[in-house]
Amino acid sequence: MLDRTTQLTNLNPDILDFQNQLRTQYDIENQTVKSGQIDFIGSSLMEIFPIKKMQLEGNLNLDKIIYNRGVRATTTADLLAHMNTLIFDLNPSKIFMNIGSNDVGFGVSEEEMVANYDNICQQIATRLPNCKVYVMAYYPVNTKAQFGNSDNEHTSLFHVRTNASLQAASNLVAKIAKKYGFMPINVNQGLTDMQGNLKPKLTFDGAHLLPEGYQIVLNNLMPYLKTTRLN
Numbered sequence: 001m002l003d004r005t006t007q008l009t010n011l012n013p014d015i016l017d018f019q020n021q022l023r024t025q026y027d028i029e030n031q032t033v034k035s036g037q038i039d040f041i042g043s044s045l046m047e048i049f050p051i052k053k054m055q056l057e058g059n060l061n062l063d064k065i066i067y068n069r070g071v072r073a074t075t076t077a078d079l080l081a082h083m084n085t086l087i088f089d090l091n092p093s094k095i096f097m098n099i100g101s102n103d104v105g106f107g108v109s110e111e112e113m114v115a116n117y118d119n120i121c122q123q124i125a126t127r128l129p130n131c132k133v134y135v136m137a138y139y140p141v142n143t144k145a146q147f148g149n150s151d152n153e154h155t156s157l158f159h160v161r162t163n164a165s166l167q168a169a170s171n172l173v174a175k176i177a178k179k180y181g182f183m184p185i186n187v188n189q190g191l192t193d194m195q196g197n198l199k200p201k202l203t204f205d206g207a208h209l210l211p212e213g214y215q216i217v218l219n220n221l222m223p224y225l226k227t228t229r230l231n
Contacts, residue, residue: 015073022047022071023085029067030089037065038225039090041079042098045139045207046070049214062225064093075102076116083120088127095124096221098136104169105161117173121180134224135177137170137186139217142198142206149205157207163196187220 040046047070055066069086071078079086079099087095099120103113124133143158174184191213193199198206202213209217 019071019073019078023082026069026085027089030085033067033090034065035091036093037067037090038062038094038096039087039092040066040068040070040096040098041086042070042136043074043102044070044072045101045209046098047072048208049217050211051214051218054214054218060222060225064225066225067092070098073102074099075106075108076100076113076120077108080116080119083123087124092128092131094132094134094225095128096134096136096224098138100169100173101138101161101166104138104165105157105159107160110172113169114172114176117176118179121176121182125180125182133177133180133182135173135182135184137174137184137188138166139207139209140188140192140196140198141166142200142203144197145200145206147200147203147205153205157205161207183224185221185224187217187224189220190216 040049040051046068049068049070051066051068054060055062067090069090071082071086076099097120100113100117102108103116121133124131140163141158141161143154143162149157170184170186177184191198191202191209198209199213200206202210202216204210
């Protein structure tokens, strides 16, 4: 398994620079956000969720604003290092969390991932006791179809990141969520084919969703976005 130093070293310097720029942008935006709204947190799978555009162009009929605080190539350790920027500075009333798929993909040990996830949930429960927290099951992937990725890109993305490993990780974080009274949710209905793989038409690389895929996810999320209770 990779330790944290190795993970950071292996990341493209351009990605590290982008992460820092994006978090700086979030810090600036956080100064003028409306308190008590909805916070989407996670890695690239959350960052590229076009929820801002969907809110501007669609009629979601929500009484709260959704702020997206996803950051690409991040892990549970990254989220722990930036909890104020990505969560607490917004003082959200609801959090939708999809973080940890990179822990699986980067080869972070299960022990480390579980410890980090537990720490994240503990901090949220302590500092935001009235916040409704929804822990999302990880999206499925498609390791079989061809998306124009090079062999190196394919190996890097799917060496460990499989539907089986992501399902196992989803089960782990669901248990942690329940420990803190948070709600595990699975909003993946409609994303998979008959074999359980992410439909090729919904992804550009087998792991990341296209807008059509995010529309399906949003439709599945709507009952949780609108509800005022966890159950």
